[in-house]
Amino acid sequence: xxxxxxxxxxxxxxxxxxxxxxxxxxxxxxxxxxxxxxxxxxxxxxxxxxxxxxxxxxxxxxxxxxxxxxxxxxxxxxxxxxxxxxxxxxxxxxxxxxxxxxxxxxxxxxxxxxxxxxxxxxxxxxxxxxxxxxxxxxxxxxxxxxxxxxxxxxxxxxxxxxxxxxxxxxxxxxxxxxxxxxxxxxxxxxxxxxxxxxxxxxxxxxxxxxxxxxxxxxxxxxxxxxxxxxxxxxxxxxxxxxxxxxxxxxxxxxxxxxxxxxxxxxxxxxxxxxxxxxxxxxxxxxxxxxxxxxxxxxxxxxxxxxxxxxxxxxxxxxxxxxxxxxxxxxxxxxxxxxxxxxxxxxxxxxxxxxxxxxxxxxxxxxxxxxxxxxxxxxxxxxxxxxxxxxxxxxxxxxxxxxxxxxxxxxxxxxxxxxxxxxxxxxxxxxxxx
Ligand code: CMC
Numbered sequence: 001x002x003x004x005x006x007x008x009x010x011x012x013x014x015x016x017x018x019x020x021x022x023x024x025x026x027x028x029x030x031x032x033x034x035x036x037x038x039x040x041x042x043x044x045x046x047x048x049x050x051x052x053x054x055x056x057x058x059x060x061x062x063x064x065x066x067x068x069x070x071x072x073x074x075x076x077x078x079x080x081x082x083x084x085x086x087x088x089x090x091x092x093x094x095x096x097x098x099x100x101x102x103x104x105x106x107x108x109x110x111x112x113x114x115x116x117x118x119x120x121x122x123x124x125x126x127x128x129x130x131x132x133x134x135x136x137x138x139x140x141x142x143x144x145x146x147x148x149x150x151x152x153x154x155x156x157x158x159x160x161x162x163x164x165x166x167x168x169x170x171x172x173x174x175x176x177x178x179x180x181x182x183x184x185x186x187x188x189x190x191x192x193x194x195x196x197x198x199x200x201x202x203x204x205x206x207x208x209x210x211x212x213x214x215x216x217x218x219x220x221x222x223x224x225x226x227x228x229x230x231x232x233x234x235x236x237x238x239x240x241x242x243x244x245x246x247x248x249x250x251x252x253x254x255x256x257x258x259x260x261x262x263x264x265x266x267x268x269x270x271x272x273x274x275x276x277x278x279x280x281x282x283x284x285x286x287x288x289x290x291x292x293x294x295x296x297x298x299x300x301x302x303x304x305x306x307x308x309x310x311x312x313x314x315x316x317x318x319x320x321x322x323x324x325x326x327x328x329x330x331x332x333x334x335x336x337x338x339x340x341x342x343x344x345x346x347x348x349x350x351x352x353x354x355x356x357x358x359x360x361x362x363x364x365x366x367x368x369x370x371x372x373x374x375x376x377x378x379x380x381x382x383x384x385x386x387x388x389x390x391x392x393x394x395x396x397x398x399x400x401x402x403x404x405x406x407x408x409x410x411x412x413x414x415x416x417x418x419x420x421x422x423x424x425x426x427x428x429x430x431x432x433x
Contacts, residue, residue: 009037019050023058040409046229047305052237052403056089056392057228061306066313068226069093077316082221083107083191086388089226090159090395103160104190110157110164111185111194113172114144121176130173130380131258137169138162139251158246159391166387167191170380171198192217195384200372212327213371216320220367223313223360224382226389230305232256232263236390237397238406246394253390254383260300263382265361266368269301270375273334273365276341283340291350301338301362302345308355317363324370335366 003018005028014036017029027050034040043049058067066073069088076085087095087103095103117137124133145161147154168185175182175198183198192214201207227233235256240249257263276286289297304311321335342358345351368378397403 007033007037009039012037019053021053022055023060034409040411042411045305046234051229051234051406052397052400054228054393054396055092056396057226057389059228059306061304061308064307064309064312066227073223073312074316076222077219080218080222081191082218082225082385085222085225086163089388089392106157106160107164107191108185108187108189108194110161111168113165113168117144117169118172118176118182121173126177129258130170130177130377131254131264131383133173134166134169134380134383135251135254135258137173138166138254139248141165142245142247145247155246155395159395162247162250162391163387166384167195168198170377170384171195173380174199174374174377190214192221196371210327213324216324216327216367216371219316219320220364220381221385223316223364224385226386226392230262231259232386233390233393236394240394240397241403241406243405246391249394250387250390253386257383257386258379263361263379263386265300265359266365266378266382267375269338269361270334270365270369270378272300273337276337277333283337283344286341287344287348287351290345291348299341299345299351299356301359301365302351303354303356304359307357307359310357311359313360314358314362317360317367318358321363321366321370324367328370328372330370332366332370334369335363338363338366 003020004015005018007014007016014033016033019027019029021027030041041049056069058070059065068076068085069092071088071094076088080088083104084095084100087100117140120137120140121133141162145158172182181203183201185194185198189197189209193209196213196217197207197209229237232253236249236253239252240246260268275281286297286299289295290299290302325332325335342362345356345358350356364382365375365378368381369375373381
């Protein structure tokens with residue numbers, strides 16, 4: 001039976017349909033609200049706004065649940081690979097062996113990038129942030145690979161092309177930034193091994209591909225592969241809603257991810273831990289500063305809009321720290337600081353009351369550091385991982401008959417009708433500069 005929510009405004013009763021999701025999530029459909037009442041809803045940051053129906057990722061922030069296409073993140077991290085998870089997210093099902101092989105072959109076929117694109121990298125200022133470069137390069141792909149045909153088969157090729165080339169572009173950006181010869185992708189290597197090889201092999205020292213580190217990278221990327229309607233995915237959906245091409249849409253997602261409150265948090269966490277170590281700041285002092293409203297210091301890698309308990313990705317990432325550090329035989333002092341910070345925050349009333357727990361970024365930087373990934377590449381690593389999610393969400397949006405161009409409303413709070421005053425009649429105090 002169809003359910004309705006009743007809203008009474010100015011004595012007028014309005015019945016609004018209720019939508020129920022497959023996991024019992026309830027929503028009030030307000031699409032007709034303005035037409036019926038003249039009112040709009042107000043929700044800065046969209047914390048209570050459902051922007052779409054989606055069958056890709058399910059999260060329960062209270063219980064700490066994350067599932068891709070119904071499969072728990074813990075199972076995927078335990079048994080899947082990044083390529084298989086990408087297939088799952090984009091197509092909606094796990095691949096057969098043959099489909100997986102075909103996907104891997106295509107990813108290898110698409111991995112080289114147009115030689116002319118190298119010129120872009122070479123002309124960037126040496127200190128340019130790789131996220132800015134990556135966003136520009138993905139946007140540039142529209143010009144280098146203009147053959148976007150609407151047929152599904154062609155679109156599938158485009159998805160694979162982006163997933164494959166983003167990894168080559170990221171490694172190439174790194175090599176050029178450190179003045180080393182670019183290492184090209186190898187057709188005999190799988191997705192993650194190829195990336196590590198392109199990053200760390202050189203003409204001087206051959207890189208030894210270690211299976212455990214390859215596994216760790218698979219897990220890292222699986223954990224980042226999608227997270228429903230987060231900031232960058234919303235950017236992808238909003239930008240894509242104007243029917244812009246997929247390359248420009250993904251480029252917008254990369255830009256949105258860059259910020260320290262979102263994907264840039266993994267880099268910000270390491271900077272924070274390094275600062276604590278360098279300045280000899282005590283854990284107590286950090287916690288006190290994070291709680292002080294007059295201090296702009298925040299505990300980076302803590303808190304989440306949706307999770308009000310431990311982020312399930314952070315649990316897996318924390319365990320990975322031990323595995324990877326043991327493998328590379330490194331003792332990272334930042335891990336010790338991170339652990340002590342976590343312990344102090346989890347028992348502190350401020351963090352408990354506000355339900356602030358470690359998120360995926362709290363331990364991910366330590367894992368990446370141990371693998372040899374430079375700090376300024378951390379958010380690029382997140383972007384490579386999030387790409388299948390952006391593609392899946394873009395595809396879902398593109399095929400959704402309910403979707404319209406994104407165009408929220410506002411509550412205007414500026415001047416009411418005002419008059420233009422000629423410049424020689426303006427009083428000094430009305431200056432706007
Ligand atoms: N340290 C100290 N206080 C915090 C923190 C933190 N990390 N996070 C939230 N708070 C406080 C905040 O000051 C606010 O207090 P009050 O209610 O007194 O004003 C309260 O908790 C609610 O925070 P909010 O900023 O209103 O919550 P939000 O849902 O808008 O923001 C967040 C979520 C992730 C942006 C925020 O928790 C934050 O800035 N965390 C640090 C950055 C970070 O780790 N980002 C990565 C998120 S996970 C990766 C991803 O998916 O993007």
